Amino acid sequence: MTQKRKIRVMVAKPGLDGHDRGARIIARAYRDAGYEVVYTGLHQGPMEIVQAAIQEDVDMIGLSSLAGAHKYNFPKVVELLKEQGVDDIIVCGGGIIPEEDIPELKKQGIREIFTPGTSLDEIVAWVEENVHPRNREG
Amino acid sequence: MTTIVDKVIAGEVRTVARLIRDIDDGIPEVRETLKALYPHTGKAHVVGITGAPGVGKSTLVDQMINRLRKKGKTVGVLAVDPTSPFTGGAILGDRIRMQRHSLDDGVFIRSLATRGHFGGLTQSTRSAIDVLDAMGKDYVIVETVGVGQDEVDVVKSAETTVILVIPGMGDDIQAIKAGILEIGDIFVINKADREGAEKTHSDLTLMINMDLKKYEGGKWKPPILKSEAVFDKGVEELLEEIEKHRRYMAEFEKGGLTTLRSEKARAELAELVKNRLLEEVFNRLIDSGDFDKAVESVAAGEVDPYTACDDLLLSRIDAIK
Numbered sequence: 001m002t003q004k005r006k007i008r009v010m011v012a013k014p015g016l017d018g019h020d021r022g023a024r025i026i027a028r029a030y031r032d033a034g035y036e037v038v039y040t041g042l043h044q045g046p047m048e049i050v051q052a053a054i055q056e057d058v059d060m061i062g063l064s065s066l067a068g069a070h071k072y073n074f075p076k077v078v079e080l081l082k083e084q085g086v087d088d089i090i091v092c093g094g095g096i097i098p099e100e101d102i103p104e105l106k107k108q109g110i111r112e113i114f115t116p117g118t119s120l121d122e123i124v125a126w127v128e129e130n131v132h133p134r135n136r137e138g
Numbered sequence: 139m140t141t142i143v144d145k146v147i148a149g150e151v152r153t154v155a156r157l158i159r160d161i162d163d164g165i166p167e168v169r170e171t172l173k174a175l176y177p178h179t180g181k182a183h184v185v186g187i188t189g190a191p192g193v194g195k196s197t198l199v200d201q202m203i204n205r206l207r208k209k210g211k212t213v214g215v216l217a218v219d220p221t222s223p224f225t226g227g228a229i230l231g232d233r234i235r236m237q238r239h240s241l242d243d244g245v246f247i248r249s250l251a252t253r254g255h256f257g258g259l260t261q262s263t264r265s266a267i268d269v270l271d272a273m274g275k276d277y278v279i280v281e282t283v284g285v286g287q288d289e290v291d292v293v294k295s296a297e298t299t300v301i302l303v304i305p306g307m308g309d310d311i312q313a314i315k316a317g318i319l320e321i322g323d324i325f326v327i328n329k330a331d332r333e334g335a336e337k338t339h340s341d342l343t344l345m346i347n348m349d350l351k352k353y354e355g356g357k358w359k360p361p362i363l364k365s366e367a368v369f370d371k372g373v374e375e376l377l378e379e380i381e382k383h384r385r386y387m388a389e390f391e392k393g394g395l396t397t398l399r400s401e402k403a404r405a406e407l408a409e410l411v412k413n414r415l416l417e418e419v420f421n422r423l424i425d426s427g428d429f430d431k432a433v434e435s436v437a438a439g440e441v442d443p444y445t446a447c448d449d450l451l452l453s454r455i456d457a458i459k
Contacts, residue, residue: 031227041234
């Protein structure tokens with residue numbers, strides 16, 4: 001019986017919008033799925049999110065945005081992760097994101113975008129399928 | 139392996155973060171790394187902060203970090219939150235109050251969940267303390283909700299233990315009396331602007347004074363401080379007391395009273411051996427399928443659980459002998 005690695009995710013709200021109901025609900029859904037969820041609170045800069053994610057050694061960052069700053073903030077997080085030499089933390093986003101922005105965001109490295117109406121079960125199912133805690137190496 | 143050790147000692151954040159994950163996930167290989175790191179530990183001052191939910195632990199830690207950084211000290215923080223016993227998941231929210239330090243490379247903050255797997259909170263937290271110590275942090279602050287035995291044990295592995303309370307929690311003081319009073323080196327009444335702060339202060343004073351004999355011969359008598367962590371009030375005084383306690387501990391040990399060190403060694407070793415034994419034996423039972431077979435027999439009423447336990451264990455224990 002080898003100990004199975006526990007999935008660790010970070011839920012973060014980049015930018016200035018102060019609506020974190022959605023982020024909190026997602027955090028609870030992840031907890032109920034058995035993950036360890038680090039919640040950073042509101043008004044986070046992309047670099048703060050990236051540094052926290054590295055210190056916490058999470059497998060995924062879930063970004064929430066409801067006020068239109070996703071086009072800058074989401075790709076910035078991906079870019080900064082790359083700059084820090086991190087290639088194994090998956091970045092997802094959710095919130096009020098217009099359909100037409102999604103292809104560009106995905107092109108810039110956001111793996112998935114969850115818009116209003118997506119059920120919590122769907123989101124957790126996506127994580128189960130796509131997020132695999134890394135194997136042991138240096 | 140050597141490279142991991144070198145990287146930790148060089149303070150490389152990513153390596154440290156991953157190593158703590160491996161410790162927490164119970165990856166067997168970390169044992170060798172921890173062995174190699176151990177000679178590099180013992181330099182940091184380990185401070186435990188405990189208290190009921192909502193008393194302001196994270197806020198206080200945030201202000202402590204701020205002030206320690208201004209003094210040029212580096213800080214590692216381990217913030218422990220409970221794992222849900224129903225789902226195994228956890229929401230780790232202590233970081234919210236400390237996020238302003240996330241860009242400061244003199245500060246390393248890690249959230250840990252209590253989990254409750256073999257190896258336990260205590261041992262993996264203790265190992266994580268060692269890692270942050272070896273990484274070169276001057277202070278390692280461990281923040282826990284002081285409710286369970288595990289948390290009390292974690293706090294025991296700190297050199298200075300701070301117990302945080304707030305006014306008006308009469309029953310809370312009762313709880314402290316029952317278990318935690320003995321382990322507190324410093325008491326802090328946070329949110330001291332609230333009604334009842336004086337009463338809490340006198341209650342605590344009374345409790346500490348009941349044991350005056352304990353402090354004879356120059357032994358450390360826990361001070362009781364007041365703070366308003368949100369407004370950064372009382373934080374400097376707390377740091378001063380922590381420093382005093384650190385010096386006291388150094389003197390104490392120099393005075394030939396190494397019992398403290400041997401007590402700590404005993405607790406740590408006992409736990410390591412127990413956990414390792416449990417892990418090795420229990421894992422083998424599960425892997426062999428014998429455990430599941432025994433479960434079925436007990437469930438079917440073919441055998442009582444006591445006999446099943448004997449059957450499972452005795453032959454194996456003989457093998458160890």
